[in-house]
Amino acid sequence: MATYAGVHEKGTFSISDLINNAKRTKHCEKTGAIALFIGVTRGETLEGEQVQKLTVEAYEEKANEVLVKICDDLSKKPGITDVQIHHLLGEFNIGEDLVYVSVAGSHRTDVFPVLREAVERYKSDTPVFKKEHIINAEGLASEYWVSEKEKQNP
DSSP, X not given: OXXXXXXXXXXXXXXXXXXXXXXXXXXXXXXXXXXXXXXXXOSBOTTSOEEEEEEEEEOHHHHHHHHHHHHHHHHTSTTEEEEEEEEEEEEEETTOEEXXXXXXXXXXXXXXHHHHXXXXXXXXHXXXXXXXXXXXTTSOEEEEEHHHHHHHOO
């Protein structure tokens, strides 16, 4: 059963918290590898527009529920001792951390595939919403929710 997962306001959870949590699990004596994914604010959209900052919001109750379920599911895989997903909320400058995912397991070969699955599942299943504040090629500032733009440009 996953102990640690959820959304947090920016500044209330860190990469150190993540690593310390992973080392304190009840199965830590079986852990021989911890793999991490850190999602950061990218400075450019897929269309090449300059991103000034990113605003991240969530339907927090549902997001926490989904993240815990993903972690619980993946923690049951053979060789896995802990899975954590922590998504940060607030305003983010370029290069700032947005999300931490960790998978701990007996061996490195156990953790990498599960880390990838954890990232793909949180990206597709969690109600987290991102607004990009951009400057387009003509130098004009605008902002949009990323899901709105994806609908316009599938």
